[in-house]
Amino acid sequence: MHRIARRGIAIAAALTLAAAVAACSDEAPSSDGGTTENVPGVTATEILFGTHMPLTGPAAAGYSKIAPATKAYFDYVNKNGGVHGRQIKYQIEDDAYNPANTQNLVRKLVLEDKVFAILNGLGTPTHTGVLDFLNQQKVPDLFVASGSRSWDQPDKYPGTFGFQPDYxxxxxxxxxxxxxxxxxxxxxxxxxxxxxxxxxxxxxxxxxxxxxxxxxxxxxxxxxxxxxxxxxxxxxxxxxxxxxxxxxxxxxxxxxxxxxxxxxxxxxxxxxxxxxxxxxxxxxxxxxxxxxxxxxYLPVSTDDSNPWVQLYKKVNAEHNANAPFDNNIMFGMTVGYLTVQVLQKAGKNLTREKLIEAVQSGGFKNAAAGPYRYSKTDHSGIGGMQMGKISGGAQAAFGPVLETDEADGAVKEYTEKPTTPPGNGVPQA
The missing domain is CATH 3.40.50.2300 (Response regulator)
Structure with a gap:
């Protein structure tokens, strides 16, 4: 009898201890029925992304402006309250367009800096060398700055997504x-x-x-x-x-x-x-x-009548030292805008799995001329483009937006118009 009583007391004590541990852990019930987990690169106040970019080297001309433009858009969003109460941080590493540098820097970003995801890593020869590592580590690999078809392999690389139309x-x-x-x-x-x-x-x-x-x-x-x-x-x-x-x-x-x-x-x-x-x-x-x-596949940077150009020029002036405005800045800021759209959709209780699910859910509209094709079976990015020409020293788009696939589908006109940005320039959930 005493033995049974002591056993009951011990079980009760164990249950009480387990409840106390759960209450003090990093995994607590959330308001939407999920959990807030201890996720690399995510705290109650911040989200940390990382990237590799050619700030120097043979591909630096133009491309060195992309990541600072993305960061500038994040700074703009942060000034306007961030995403679900979190500020977005962006750690930019210079790989000089050298694949050996890329592998070392990406390993550092993941293993030492503990980034939440790699965002917009640039280059076909550079990023190809980190595909296996990122997917083995289950680190989301968003919106690679290259049109290689390698990024569209959801079975082999479920965490990798392209951005621009593939080559x-x-x-x-x-x-x-x-x-x-x-x-x-x-x-x-x-x-x-x-x-x-x-x-x-x-x-x-x-x-x-x-x-x-x-x-x-x-x-x-x-x-x-x-x-x-x-x-x-x-x-x-x-x-x-x-x-x-x-x-x-x-x-x-x-x-x-x-x-x-x-x-x-x-x-x-x-x-x-x-x-x-x-x-x-x-x-x-x-x-x-x-x-x-x-x-x-984006508005030409000199088209001042375009509302996306107007928004990005404002952000550029306020958060990017008013750098000479070109299509590389348009690219970087559109990547930033799309990332915020994805974070909004992923929800407050952010995990890497929810981030990937949010991208695959698709339906994104922003400055891109053609459709985003994201789904569980398609990680390829934008599917349409428009011809352009340099004339009299100015670059301008002309003709219809055209879409096709990387297989044998026809090249055909895409008639849906891009949306305009919200008044405050920040996408909403």
Whole structure:
């Protein structure tokens, strides 16, 4: 009898202790029936994101402005109360567009700095090397700043999501325009020697066929001498060159072509066609940009009538030292805006799993011209683009927004218009 009584007292004491431990733990009931967990990079007052960016090195021209623009938008949101009461912090690491640096810095961000997620890491060759690590660590890998199709593998990389249209979509849209407007002309392709260039060429060939691209040349970002490639285009009689190049190599291609008296029509990837960046690289030779064709998926930065440009210019003036405003800043701030939309949707009781679920739920609308395609089975990002041209020193979009897929789907017009930002410039849940 006494033994049973003592056992009952012991059980009661254990239950009381367990209740006390639960009450003092980091995992307590939340107002929505979930739990507030001890999540890396998340406190009651802050959310910490990290990124790798080429602030120096061969890809720094233009691209070094992206992460500071994203941070500036976060600072703007923080000034307006943050997201669910939390301030957004953004830790930016310079990898100089060197894959070895990227791996070291991303490991530091995850293992030492304990970031909540990696956001907008830039570069095909750089980010490819951290895909396995981030997904093994179950760290969300949001909105990679590259159009490689590698980011759209939800079965293999469930935490990774693209942002911009992938390079095959882009290649298809550029080639479709060339096919319709430069019929009968000799078309060639110039691309970076990685997934960027290969995916771009794959898209072009889906429209023109392999035989429709007479000369195909590649470059590596560590070798500035591209004279042999441009000479090969001239020798082949290329009249149109579709180019999958970063800004530094777009400028080098134009400059080298001028030296060789080679004057094709250039049609350039969105990632390498920003007018302000190229003008700075070419200096007194910026007249070489006249007539350059490109594609884009955000409002052109010089369109002051666009409400997104107006918002981002305000943010840029208040939180980014009024940096020279270009399409790279448009890119960075749109990534920031989309991230806030996702955080709003993920809810106050934030976890990495809820963040990924929020992205996959889709339905996002912002400055992007085309649709976001996020779902459980599609992590590819924006699916539409618009042609653009540099004329009289100014860059402007023209024609309809076009959408397609990375497979064999047709290039067709996308008719839904982008939304306008809310009055205070901060998305709401």
């Amino acid at each position: 095959t979509v882009e290649g298809k849209i550029m080639a479709d325009y060339v096919k319709k407007n430069f019929a009968g002309q000799t078309v060639c392709h110039f691309g970076q020697d990685d997934d960027f260039g290969r995916d771009s060429l794959a898209g072009v060939e889906k429209i023109l066929g392999a035989s429709g691209v007479k000369e195909k040349q590649k470059y590596v970002a560590t070798n500035a001498n591209i004279t042999p490639q441009i000479q090969a285009f001239k020798t082949a009689g290329c009249q149109v060159v579709i180019s999958g190049t970063i800004p530094g190599f777009t400028a080098r291609a134009l400059g080298t072509a001028a030296q060789l008296a080679f004057k094709p029509q250039w049609v350039v990837s969105s990632v390498g066609a920003d007018n302000l960046t190229l003008s700075g690289l070419l200096g007194q030779n910026k007249g070489l940009l006249e007539g350059l064709l490109s594609v884009g």
